Amino acid sequence: xxxxxxxxxEIPRLRRYARxxxxxESEAEDLVQDCLERAISRIAQxxxxxxxxxxxxxxxxxxxxxxxxxxxxxxLHVDLDKAEHVAAAPGSDSGSGRDLEAALRSLPGExxxxxxxxxxxxxxxxxxxxxxxxxxxxxxxxxxxxxxxLRQLLGDGGDRQGGRTSPLRRIK
Amino acid sequence: xxxxxxxxxxxLNALIDGELTPDAAGEVEAWLASDxxxxxxxxxxxxxNRKLQDTFPLRTDExxxxxxxxxxxxxxxxxxxxxxxxxxxxxxxxxxxxxxxxAGLYVGSRFQPEQRRALALVAQAVGAHSxxxxxxxxxxxxxxxEERHLVAxxxxxxxxxxxxxxxxxxxxxxxxxxxLPDGPRPAALFMYETSRGQRLTLYVRRxxxxxNTAFQFSDTKGLQTFYWIDRPLxxxxxxxxxxxxxxxxxxxxxDQLEKR
Numbered sequence: 001x002x003x004x005x006x007x008x009x010e011i012p013r014l015r016r017y018a019r020x021x022x023x024x025e026s027e028a029e030d031l032v033q034d035c036l037e038r039a040i041s042r043i044a045q046x047x048x049x050x051x052x053x054x055x056x057x058x059x060x061x062x063x064x065x066x067x068x069x070x071x072x073x074x075x076l077h078v079d080l081d082k083a084e085h086v087a088a089a090p091g092s093d094s095g096s097g098r099d100l101e102a103a104l105r106s107l108p109g110e111x112x113x114x115x116x117x118x119x120x121x122x123x124x125x126x127x128x129x130x131x132x133x134x135x136x137x138x139x140x141x142x143x144x145x146x147x148x149x150l151r152q153l154l155g156d157g158g159d160r161q162g163g164r165t166s167p168l169r170r171i172k
Numbered sequence: 173x174x175x176x177x178x179x180x181x182x183x184l185n186a187l188i189d190g191e192l193t194p195d196a197a198g199e200v201e202a203w204l205a206s207d208x209x210x211x212x213x214x215x216x217x218x219x220x221n222r223k224l225q226d227t228f229p230l231r232t233d234e235x236x237x238x239x240x241x242x243x244x245x246x247x248x249x250x251x252x253x254x255x256x257x258x259x260x261x262x263x264x265x266x267x268x269x270x271x272x273x274x275a276g277l278y279v280g281s282r283f284q285p286e287q288r289r290a291l292a293l294v295a296q297a298v299g300a301h302s303x304x305x306x307x308x309x310x311x312x313x314x315x316x317x318e319e320r321h322l323v324a325x326x327x328x329x330x331x332x333x334x335x336x337x338x339x340x341x342x343x344x345x346x347x348x349x350x351x352l353p354d355g356p357r358p359a360a361l362f363m364y365e366t367s368r369g370q371r372l373t374l375y376v377r378r379x380x381x382x383x384n385t386a387f388q389f390s391d392t393k394g395l396q397t398f399y400w401i402d403r404p405l406x407x408x409x410x411x412x413x414x415x416x417x418x419x420x421x422x423x424x425x426x427d428q429l430e431k432r
Contacts, residue, residue: 004249
């Protein structure tokens with residue numbers, strides 16, 4: 001398979017991952033473009049006999065983190081339309097997706113990364129550790145903390161009993 | 173330090189992510205059966221993953237933007253000599269072997285240490301084949317009926333996820349497998365047989381120091397071997413079914429393992 005085709009085959013995944021990271025279609029598309037741009041400039045890093053998936057996911061994530069840092073130094077800009085969308089209708093049907101998106105936005109980037117790599121992309125812990133450049137144990141604790149926080153946020157926003165989403169230490 | 177609370181959280185997460193060995197998963201499942209709160213949590217964690225996948229579906233039919241298409245055009249391909257993918261390289265090496273009739277390994281003093289280690293792989297695989305294939309009552313340690321357990325166990329011992337390829341379309345049914353010593357390290361052996369009792373074995377071990385290779389063929393004392401290294405694993409298929417038949421098997425095994 002040509003490199004071009006191997007990379008093209010990963011684009012739907014990159015787009016999905018970028019959407020989940022950014023919560024915004026056009027931002028996601030920009031991120032995927034930046035990702036390909038950087039991948040091309042660093043093509044030598046990719047070992048031809050491996051799927052480029054993990055390599056591309058790592059590039060995309062790093063670009064996202066850099067972008068978030070850059071924006072954090074700029075004055076805060078809030079798109080009011082979007083902000084209302086996110087806040088609206090926690091109980092409604094489409095609300096669960098929006099709740100989830102809002103909750104994802106509030107996760108620290110490193111937790112969001114592993115929650116998405118494992119829960120959405122279906123990577124094993126070892127693969128996620130590879131992408132994130134951390135030991136497997138770190139993946140496990142980030143995953144556990146990230147999911148815990150998501151459960152709490154989704155529980156609070158929805159109509160669940162507070163007790164159902166209390167932290168894990170209730171067990172045992 | 174890992175607290176007990178963290179440990180339970182890790183276990184629940186690992187369970188729903190399919191990261192536990194069958195034994196460990198059994199233990200956690202047993203705990204869930206007796207603990208309603210934990211069961212509820214496991215359910216919530218599963219819901220969370222489902223929600224993620226529902227909210228962000230994979231859209232495979234989405235067209236490329238002109239910008240993305242243009243970027244893809246700029247992906248540099250390696251120069252022709254190296255552009256051959258490994259798959260093509262393997263197919264080519266296989267064809268070359270078949271055409272040239274160049275059976276057997278080079279013998280003599282020309283061996284580099286790397287080649288010697290590759291030969292050791294063949295020797296181990298052929299040895300295991302010769303010892304276990306004639307067995308009538310105990311050809312394998314774990315029978316095919318427990319394939320999932322067998323594969324999980326061997327994967328755990330090797331420290332790499334391995335698979336028992338499905339060779340039924342080629343007339344070979346899995347008999348089972350066993351753990352083998354490879355010096356001080358573990359190796360895995362899968363055994364297959366035809367309805368007429370002809371057997372073949374697939375030998376797998378970790379290999380992180382040798383370079384990846386294309387298919388190599390060896391014929392020793394009436395046993396044919398195809399072996400290749402696809403790091404972090406090395407594979408050798410041994411049988412006396414004849415080269416043409418074994419070629420078909422090797423190709424199928426390679427295709428299946430590559431898709432892992």
